[in-house]
Amino acid sequence: MQVGEVRKISIGGTWQDATVKNISTCEFGGKQSLLVIYDVPGYGETQPYLVDAGQKLYGDAENRMDRSLMPSQYLRKLSQDFDWTLYGESMDMQKNIANAFVSQYLEFEKAGRGLYIFSKTKGSGKTLLACVIANEIIRRKAYSMKFVNAADFVALIKSKSEEDAQCLESLYQCRLLIFDDIGTQDEKQSWINESLFRLIDYRNRERRPVIFTSNLDIDSIADERIADRISAMCVPLKMPEKKIRRQLADKQNKEFLKSIIGAEKERMQWAK
Numbered sequence: 001m002q003v004g005e006v007r008k009i010s011i012g013g014t015w016q017d018a019t020v021k022n023i024s025t026c027e028f029g030g031k032q033s034l035l036v037i038y039d040v041p042g043y044g045e046t047q048p049y050l051v052d053a054g055q056k057l058y059g060d061a062e063n064r065m066d067r068s069l070m071p072s073q074y075l076r077k078l079s080q081d082f083d084w085t086l087y088g089e090s091m092d093m094q095k096n097i098a099n100a101f102v103s104q105y106l107e108f109e110k111a112g113r114g115l116y117i118f119s120k121t122k123g124s125g126k127t128l129l130a131c132v133i134a135n136e137i138i139r140r141k142a143y144s145m146k147f148v149n150a151a152d153f154v155a156l157i158k159s160k161s162e163e164d165a166q167c168l169e170s171l172y173q174c175r176l177l178i179f180d181d182i183g184t185q186d187e188k189q190s191w192i193n194e195s196l197f198r199l200i201d202y203r204n205r206e207r208r209p210v211i212f213t214s215n216l217d218i219d220s221i222a223d224e225r226i227a228d229r230i231s232a233m234c235v236p237l238k239m240p241e242k243k244i245r246r247q248l249a250d251k252q253n254k255e256f257l258k259s260i261i262g263a264e265k266e267r268m269q270w271a272k
Helices: 061-066 092-103 105-110 126-140 150-158 162-173 190-205 224-233 245-271
Strands: 006-011 014-028 031-040 049-052 114-118 145-149 176-180 210-214 234-238
Touching: 006 031, 014 162, 092 105, 092 114, 092 126, 092 234, 114 126, 126 145, 126 176, 126 210, 145 150, 145 162, 150 162, 150 176, 150 190, 162 190, 190 224, 224 234
Parallel strands: 114 210, 114 234, 145 176, 176 210
Antiparallel strands: 006 014, 014 031, 031 049
């Protein structure tokens, strides 16, 4: 079970679709249980339902990563997959912030603080770093996490489908959110910025951290209300103005070829 999931529940003797709104834990009858609040169309939020903790279907870390909507190239990427040496300069400050966010995530969450990872240069590793940080957190904690980029967020708020509406709701309710490429949405359409502001403002009020990535510094975001909210809820993490995407791709290609050639040599030796 995770926030944003739709389940069947009984209300007034009838079964209805309900979206999981909030999950908390409690001790009941000497065992761990869940208190689950649902949102039911036409009814609103329910009183907490007591659910056996055995039904807590967060699954293992890999399953939670799979449900995160994270692009496949970043799935399961962890700290060992981020090579700080590619920048050719000291990255101690950035590493310290990233490590602190992972190891002391509960403290960041209590303070309602996320990260704002930015640099003007495309391919500087911002999205990869955001995903590595998030994957490290949900590997340690049974938290729900979602990923969305600016273009997909716009598509979600334009969509009329129920599935997309549920996906949009999960961006509000998940424990940790990655919002990739903020600032690339069409600033001329005020309703898009209004929808984005509502999401950011809600997560700020509920102390649900967001990891933003952007090619803009916070002060360059056109919508002042959005910039102010992000400034209030995020620790800035500036990346060097260096492209590492190609270097990283070259490194991965070499490692891949090395493994393939090594396996082929072993196969040829066995075949002799």
